[in-house]
Amino acid sequence: MTSGFPDDYFMRPTVARLQDHLDGGTDNYGPDRDFARDLVAAAPWLPASVRVNRAHGPRVLSFFTREYSIDQVIDLGCGLPHDDNRDVPDDVRRMVYVDSDPGVEAHARMILAERHGTASLRADLEDMPALLAAGPVARLDRGRPIGVLLHDVLPWLGDETVPTVLAALRSWLPAGSVLSVTHATTDMASEAMTALTRLYEGAGIVFRPRSGQQIRDLLTSWAPLETGELRTTAAWRHPTHVHSRFDHSHAYAIIASPGGRTL
Numbered sequence: 001m002t003s004g005f006p007d008d009y010f011m012r013p014t015v016a017r018l019q020d021h022l023d024g025g026t027d028n029y030g031p032d033r034d035f036a037r038d039l040v041a042a043a044p045w046l047p048a049s050v051r052v053n054r055a056h057g058p059r060v061l062s063f064f065t066r067e068y069s070i071d072q073v074i075d076l077g078c079g080l081p082h083d084d085n086r087d088v089p090d091d092v093r094r095m096v097y098v099d100s101d102p103g104v105e106a107h108a109r110m111i112l113a114e115r116h117g118t119a120s121l122r123a124d125l126e127d128m129p130a131l132l133a134a135g136p137v138a139r140l141d142r143g144r145p146i147g148v149l150l151h152d153v154l155p156w157l158g159d160e161t162v163p164t165v166l167a168a169l170r171s172w173l174p175a176g177s178v179l180s181v182t183h184a185t186t187d188m189a190s191e192a193m194t195a196l197t198r199l200y201e202g203a204g205i206v207f208r209p210r211s212g213q214q215i216r217d218l219l220t221s222w223a224p225l226e227t228g229e230l231r232t233t234a235a236w237r238h239p240t241h242v243h244s245r246f247d248h249s250h251a252y253a254i255i256a257s258p259g260g261r262t263l
Helices: 015-022 030-042 046-068 102-110 125-133 162-172 190-202 212-218
Strands: 072-076 094-099 118-122 147-151 178-184 222-224 251-258
Touching: 015 030, 015 046, 015 102, 030 046, 030 190, 046 072, 046 147, 046 178, 046 251, 094 102, 102 118, 125 162, 147 162, 162 212, 162 251, 212 251
Parallel strands: 072 094, 072 147, 094 118, 147 178
Antiparallel strands: 178 251, 222 251
């Protein structure tokens, strides 16, 4: 391992760099681009899905500030910087970017954390006590609500890790906090999702798209802030897009708070 990077870091695809390439970014390498060709062959809508789901983040930040007056946010699994996650609403005064990928954290430290009130942290969701105790997170004011972005993160965690992450967040977050989750689903293009899962497995990457019911089951201890059917990231707050054949998100969006009601 050199400078915090595993020895094979630049010789194998990584999720963050794959997402960057699929979204038209330049922070990626040959192994990412080669593997991305196989992914797109199995799911031609994948680049559109990445763009739709990435665009969901800024809308949620505006929702946090506008409807819940939340001005401190943790972005778990923030991914490589793009223009959309550099533009933090002025009302967000504290923003902590977290990722386990050393390349992501290096970029976040240089680019995302340059704005006053922002910080970056390299941490693994498989060790939530250490993540929540780390300085940038521990310095947030737990006397006031905190917003958490958990966007396109849970599908990349094993079935045994997801409940631990959600339970740790629910126990730690103060009253009035809001969690935003997006999650790839098998409810749409199930055959392509199966093919993607197999391709990722062959590359040594965990990918667990889940059905809408499975996603609801993961969040049964959380209180939903919106009722009714699950919305895709494309349709969230865009009612005219519901059931549109142009909805390429292939992911659900859920907003919830720590609580005891079931979804």
